[in-house]
Amino acid sequence: MIQTVYNIQDMYRLTGFEHQPLSDDFDIITHQETYPTTNKMVAAHRRDFFSIIYLESQQEGEMQINQDKHAHLNDILFFQSPQHVFSFVRGDSMKGFLIFFKPEFILPFSNDVISDFSYFRSSENNLFQLNQKEKEAFTGLFKAIDAEKEHTDVAKALLLALLEKARLLQQKHRTIEQAIPAEYQLVNNFKRLVNNHFIVEKSVEFYAEQLNMTANYLNNRIKAHTGKTAKEHIAHRTLMEAKNMLLYTGFDVAEISFRLHFSEPSYFGKFFKKHTQQTPKAFRLNR
CATH class of the missing domain: 1.10.10.60 (Homeodomain-like)
Structure with missing residues (x-):
């Protein structure tokens, strides 16, 4: 049966990334930090926590999303939940941010992450292409979270701001999708x-x-x-x-x-x- 990774540290072991997460229920890193130890390919697995992946540039490698093979991705935001099966082949020059968190991290502001932020649901669109204005806004939020990552309450508030901002992004994309036959x-x-x-x-x-x-x-x-x-x-x-x-x-x-x-x-x-x-x-x- 498919492997399930139950915590952030075990995910790092699975991927070969030599790093200690900030806590059991939260971490933020850059793609650049994951070099050179992370494995070239990570096989399909589920994660019993939530991931937010911002990929500013991907000159090599690929991600498997919505059955499609994605390569040369730029300025995309991807939301992953325990509902997802995820795998990737890692490029040699990826840039961007990764956030991992368990539901406990954003208590009491959210009691059900998937219900409150439905872009984590596997049946919804989880991949969003950012325009320049959106890129600047989300990059600013990622940088702010990274800067305050040692201060849990501040990092939590900033993460919630990012999640709320993503809800607006989802609404925009839903309007576009409704026009699709x-x-x-x-x-x-x-x-x-x-x-x-x-x-x-x-x-x-x-x-x-x-x-x-x-x-x-x-x-x-x-x-x-x-x-x-x-x-x-x-x-x-x-x-x-x-x-x-x-x-x-x-x-x-x-x-x-x-x-x-x-x-x-x-x-x-x-x-x-x-x-x-x-x-x-x-x-x-x-x-």
């Missing part, structure tokens, strides 16, 4: 669900149920607008994760099979060869 909204919602459940849920029926429609209807609508069936999208997301683990980790094929929730390594091998015409071992050797 319903069929494209369906594709976006489907991709978000796949990205956050593909490790465990590989059947079209699961996603169709989440979207209140039949599996056949979902397959037809997704294929009509993307050229691929819903089943092919699920397989593609699984395959991307498998390739990244083969390329950037030392996990053997059996471990990768287990992490991707295949019942047997042989089933994973057949799946991989069907989609790549290579065995997992051959793919790794020929990289």
Whole structure:
């Protein structure tokens, strides 16, 4: 089953980052601070806390968000919750900030982070492109939090200000999304669900149920607008994760099979060869 990381320090161990968080329930760092120790690739996992990722520039590497492979990202803000499955391949020159916090950190101002700030919900849009004015505003907030990180009450107040500012950003993007045709909204919602459940849920029926429609209807609508069936999208997301683990980790094929929730390594091998015409071992050797 997919790995869950329960605290910030364990996440740093998972990623190879040699750093002690400010506390058990809060930390802020820059992407620049994570060099050179952080692993090149971190496999899909869940975090039992909240993350805010500001990426000012990404000249190399990629993030897996909403089933899409994102590279060369600039001025994006990403909100991650325990609902998300997250993985990344790390570039060599990323800039920006990362904030990690547990719900306890912002008590008593919020009793339910996902309800109060719905952009953390996996079914919502979690990735926002910032314009120049928004970039300046959020960069100022990140810098202020970083400057006051040793003063818990001040850092908490500034973090809440950032969360409230992000609510306004979400409202703006919702207005834009409402102008998008319903069929494209369906594709976006489907991709978000796949990205956050593909490790465990590989059947079209699961996603169709989440979207209140039949599996056949979902397959037809997704294929009509993307050229691929819903089943092919699920397989593609699984395959991307498998390739990244083969390329950037030392996990053997059996471990990768287990992490991707295949019942047997042989089933994973057949799946991989069907989609790549290579065995997992051959793919790794020929990289």
